[in-house]
Amino acid sequence: MSAPPPTLPVPEGAASDDFEADAGVEDGPPKEEAVHFCLLAEFDIDAGATLAHQYPYPTGTEEHRLAELMLPDGAHLRGEDWTVFYLGQTESMSVSPMLSHEDKARMSKRMSMLPPSERPRRGTPGGGLLYVLNCVRMKEDKSVRRGAMVKAMAIATPHPHIGIYKPLLLLALDEYFNNPSPEVLAKLYDSANNISVVGMPKLNRHEQILLRQSDRKDMFEARFGQHAPQTAADDDTADVSSIAEASTRAPSISSSRPPVTRKDSSSSSQVYMSYNDMPKRHGVPRDTHFFETEAKFKKITVPIRIPMTVFDEDVGDYSIIELVQTFSQNVQPFPPPFHPALHTNGAYTHPVFLIFNAMLAHKRIIFLGHGRPANQVARMVLAACAMVSGCGQVLRGFTETAFPYANLASLDVLEEFDGYVAGVCNPRFEELPSTWDVLCNLETGRVTVSKELQMPGTVQGTKSDLTSDRSVNTGGKDEDSAMAGGKAHSVSKTDCLDNQFVEEILTASSAHYGEGHIRVRWTDYISRFVRLVAYQEQLHLGSTRLGWQYQPFRDGHLGSGIVFIDDDLRQREMRGNAHRIDAWRKTKSYRLAQKDWVREQENAAIRGFDALHNVKRLRMTRSMSNKEAELIYSTMVRQVRTYDQVVELLTYLPMHFGGLIPVANGLIHPLASVRNDCLDLLCTINQYTVGRHALLTLNYFLRKTFVELLERREATRALQRRFDEPEKTPATARAGELAAQQAQPAALKA
Numbered sequence: 001m002s003a004p005p006p007t008l009p010v011p012e013g014a015a016s017d018d019f020e021a022d023a024g025v026e027d028g029p030p031k032e033e034a035v036h037f038c039l040l041a042e043f044d045i046d047a048g049a050t051l052a053h054q055y056p057y058p059t060g061t062e063e064h065r066l067a068e069l070m071l072p073d074g075a076h077l078r079g080e081d082w083t084v085f086y087l088g089q090t091e092s093m094s095v096s097p098m099l100s101h102e103d104k105a106r107m108s109k110r111m112s113m114l115p116p117s118e119r120p121r122r123g124t125p126g127g128g129l130l131y132v133l134n135c136v137r138m139k140e141d142k143s144v145r146r147g148a149m150v151k152a153m154a155i156a157t158p159h160p161h162i163g164i165y166k167p168l169l170l171l172a173l174d175e176y177f178n179n180p181s182p183e184v185l186a187k188l189y190d191s192a193n194n195i196s197v198v199g200m201p202k203l204n205r206h207e208q209i210l211l212r213q214s215d216r217k218d219m220f221e222a223r224f225g226q227h228a229p230q231t232a233a234d235d236d237t238a239d240v241s242s243i244a245e246a247s248t249r250a251p252s253i254s255s256s257r258p259p260v261t262r263k264d265s266s267s268s269s270q271v272y273m274s275y276n277d278m279p280k281r282h283g284v285p286r287d288t289h290f291f292e293t294e295a296k297f298k299k300i301t302v303p304i305r306i307p308m309t310v311f312d313e314d315v316g317d318y319s320i321i322e323l324v325q326t327f328s329q330n331v332q333p334f335p336p337p338f339h340p341a342l343h344t345n346g347a348y349t350h351p352v353f354l355i356f357n358a359m360l361a362h363k364r365i366i367f368l369g370h371g372r373p374a375n376q377v378a379r380m381v382l383a384a385c386a387m388v389s390g391c392g393q394v395l396r397g398f399t400e401t402a403f404p405y406a407n408l409a410s411l412d413v414l415e416e417f418d419g420y421v422a423g424v425c426n427p428r429f430e431e432l433p434s435t436w437d438v439l440c441n442l443e444t445g446r447v448t449v450s451k452e453l454q455m456p457g458t459v460q461g462t463k464s465d466l467t468s469d470r471s472v473n474t475g476g477k478d479e480d481s482a483m484a485g486g487k488a489h490s491v492s493k494t495d496c497l498d499n500q501f502v503e504e505i506l507t508a509s510s511a512h513y514g515e516g517h518i519r520v521r522w523t524d525y526i527s528r529f530v531r532l533v534a535y536q537e538q539l540h541l542g543s544t545r546l547g548w549q550y551q552p553f554r555d556g557h558l559g560s561g562i563v564f565i566d567d568d569l570r571q572r573e574m575r576g577n578a579h580r581i582d583a584w585r586k587t588k589s590y591r592l593a594q595k596d597w598v599r600e601q602e603n604a605a606i607r608g609f610d611a612l613h614n615v616k617r618l619r620m621t622r623s624m625s626n627k628e629a630e631l632i633y634s635t636m637v638r639q640v641r642t643y644d645q646v647v648e649l650l651t652y653l654p655m656h657f658g659g660l661i662p663v664a665n666g667l668i669h670p671l672a673s674v675r676n677d678c679l680d681l682l683c684t685i686n687q688y689t690v691g692r693h694a695l696l697t698l699n700y701f702l703r704k705t706f707v708e709l710l711e712r713r714e715a716t717r718a719l720q721r722r723f724d725e726p727e728k729t730p731a732t733a734r735a736g737e738l739a740a741q742q743a744q745p746a747a748l749k750a
Contacts, residue, residue: 035155035165035192036095036130038185040176041070043150055185059156060096061087068409070134070152072374073425080137082166082375084316084382084404087130087156090416095130129400131315133162135169139177151176153185155192160315160392167302168192168295175298191297195304199224200291203308206605206648209393212309213520213654216693217287224288311392313399318382320518321509326380327351328506330445341456341583342438342449344576345496351447353498355440359388359398361583362419363437363453370427372442377423378404380442384421390526391519396596397589411435419587456583497576501525520656530593531562532573533581545594548610553617553628558635560610565620605644609635615652619662626671633666633677641684646691659697660685667705679709 040053049067059066069085088094134154141149153173155165172188201223203211211219286292290305333347334354341361343349349357358365365384369377381404389395403422406414414420414435430439433450440447505518534547538561543549550561564570584590614632617624640649653660666678685691695706 033193034159034195035157035189037154037156038172038189038192039066039070039132039134039154039156040182040185041067041152041154043071043076045145053182053185055182055189058096059087061093065093065409068407069132069405070154071136071150072405073407074371074374075136075150075152076138076148078138078373080135081373082378083134083136084162084378085132085134085406086399086402086404087132088128089400089403090413093413128158130156130158131160131162132156133165133169133316135166135173137173137177149177153188155188157192160312161307161310162315163317164304164306165192167304168297171297171300171302187297191295195295196293197291197306200293200306201308204644204647205603206644206651208309208311209651210647210690211289212391212393212516213651213656214693215516215655217289219288219690219693221288222689224291313389313392313396314386315399316378316382316404318379318386319515320383320387320522321505321515323355323380323383323387324352324502324505324518325509326442327355327440327445327447328502332446334449337455339449339453339455340579344580345498348496348499350499350502351440351445352502354438354447354449355384356388357580357583358438359384359421360580360587360589362401362587362589364414364417364419364435365421365438365440366429366436367421367423367440367442368427368429369423369425369442372425374405374423374425377425377442380440381405381421381423386519387522388526390523393523394526394530395589396592397587497572517656520654524654524657528562529577529580532577533584533590535562536574536578536581546590546597548613553625553631555627556631558609558614558628558631559617560613563613563616563620565622605642605648606639608639611636611639611649612652615649615662618665619658626674629666629669629674630671630677633674633681636663637677637680637684640681643688646685646688649685650690650694653694655697660694661698661702664695664698664702664706667702667709675709679706679713682706683710 037059038053038055039051039059041049041051044050049064049071051063051067051070069083072081072083075081086093132154134152136150136152138148138150140147151173153169153176155162155169157165168188168191172184172191175187176184201220203220203223207220289309290307293304293306295302295304328351331351334343334349335347338346342354342357342363344353344357355365367377367380367384369380381402385398385402386392389398398421401417401420403410403414403420406422406424408426408428410422414422419437429435430441433439433452437450437453438447439450505521508521509518531547534544535550537544537546538550548560551557551559553559564573614636617628618632636649640646650660653663660682663678664682666674667682669675669678682695686695695703698706
């Protein structure tokens with residue numbers, strides 16, 4: 001008869017869901033409007049694209065420019081299309097600030113005296129971007145000239161999750177076709193701004209990252225709405241027992257670290273019972289990755305799902321899988337000349353990584369989709385920004401120079417930028433190589449580097465040039481000498497790390513891994529790149545302001561910075577990224593990353609050591625000394641105590657890379673001190689609901705070991721207490737009774 005599955009204990013005094021619910025809930029509507037403007041444009045045969053209505057007041061932006069962006073090329077060829085563009089990137093594409101009759105000095109002096117509703121809005125220079133979602137429709141109508149009407153309606157919002165307004169735009173535009181009145185825009189404006197967010201959790205950065213990494217649909221469910229009349233302890237116990245029963249019917253996860261973990265076979269789908277079988281709470285959404293609310297347009301109620309894990313650079317609906325697959329279908333060696341910052345693997349640079357390199361180097365990039373819907377080119381631009389920024393989680397500075405949809409009328413705006421990424425449908429752009437550095441053709445899947453792009457000048461002896469003789473002297477002499485001479489483009493290998501990574505992404509997507517898994521992989525790749533830059537700077541400039549100083553483990557001191565499996569990998573990464581690093585260090589994104597590092601350290605919950613470095617040491621290293629393991633676990637036990645610290649630690653242990661397995665392997669370490677510290681750490685994690693979720697994803701062997709060690713510890717403590725108590729004999733019992741009897745009269749007299 002098989003042994004019953006191990007059931008993880010719910011500790012006494014464990015932090016309940018109520019504790020986590022206190023961390024922050026949005027008690028009311030946001031201070032500023034969710035939608036700032038509603039616009040309507042239509043195509044007139046005589047006047048061309050015209051902006052018919054603006055609500056609640058004119059934006060101040062050039063009307064013809066707005067109308068051209070709202071009515072994309074080829075809009076008359078399809079029934080429906082969508083475009084995305086931004087306001088606030090340049091003076092010509094900015095919203096006129098309120099109180100514009102006042103000069104800047106007087107306005108800045110009075111700004112603190114103005115209520116929020118009267119201050120200059122986003123979309124003005126320096127005030128942040130307004131994201132515009134636009135829907136354009138063509139309807140056949142024999143009663144009009146040319147037999148069709150083309151109209152477009154758009155909303156401008158400061159929130160990057162613009163996709164939630166699509167249903168309202170569709171309803172409003174359909175209503176406008178039936179009743180062409182400005183009142184339709186007023187109804188749309190009111191409907192969008194009356195979407196209730198009462199009860200919407202306010203997650204901090206690490207909670208957002210943890211939720212983004214998890215496939216669970218009940219993560220942070222206690223933070224949504226109101227609790228049902230049910231105790232948190234009963235709810236947790238029910239979950240644990242049900243999961244334990246489910247684990248007997250499902251295979252366990254291997255404790256070894258696989259290169260990728262398939263979503264359909266991960267522990268989140270094998271160990272947990274289905275979400276429909278779990279006990280429900282009032283006010284809890286079906287999927288806590290979204291906040292479920294509703295909007296009302298006229299008499300129609302529209303369900304709205306607001307994503308909970310969106311960062312500023314994570315705009316709209318896009319697919320990194322679509323981007324990678326589109327530019328992997330026709331891979332051919334690039335012809336010379338080669339640009340070191342773009343062709344990081346010479347002729348064999350993968351097209352996806354040439355786009356990646358161009359984004360990092362802040363080049364002028366065009367996505368051309370001739371004959372394609374404008375929505376498709378817009379998605380490519382949004383995906384490229386998300387890919388290089390780690391979905392907004394790691395880097396910033398790409399969205400403000402992004403134009404998801406642009407046309408020939410936008411050329412003067414594009415020329416105001418040294419680098420940009422834009423989506424276009426007009427094939428005329430391909431004939432203007434002086435206006436772009438890299439052209440990405442969606443139809444052919446080819447990436448072209450402009451022949452007019454000049455080679456960067458090499459300045460010898462400057463500290464900013466990390467590809468100097470000293471900086472690349474990290475590996476074999478032959479390859480290093482080639483790079484030192486500025487000929488990195490001549491070192492081409494089909495099996496370089498970048499190409500291997502793209503192959504892994506393609507393999508994962510063809511095996512039906514989800515978009516979420518691919519985004520986590522790219523985010524991890526960008527995060528490692530930033531740590532590599534910090535290592536490169538420290539190595540050749542003596543210090544870095546981008547991350548932790550690189551330091552391997554030494555007796556009594558934990559390591560920090562990037563983790564290399566071996567010296568060969570270190571050399572390959574250094575050679576493959578040297579020119580990429582140099583190009584990125586000259587951009588605004590690099591300077592923003594330095595500021596983000598300072599803010600990250602100020603707001604970090606775990607302090608005093610580089611937790612990510614040591615987690616990666618546990619996950620990646622092939623051998624580790626007992627002293628290092630002992631110090632890692634003892635430090636984690638001391639530094640990881642609170643809820644925020646546990647959440648931050650769990651963000652470094654995503655399920656796609658094995659979850660808690662690297663840490664839980666300490667339960668089977670040969671040193672008793674390591675086993676005890678690991679047990680203490682897991683007990684701390686087990687105090688919180690998010691931690692129990694993570695523990696329950698461990699395989700059967702590690703869960704069983706955890707429970708057995710806990711039981712053994714409790715048995716030892718009980719035995720120790722028994723030995724510490726004085727032995728109770730008949731004589732001592734009689735003496736105790738006599739003493740009690742003598743104490744009673746004395747107490748009565750007192």
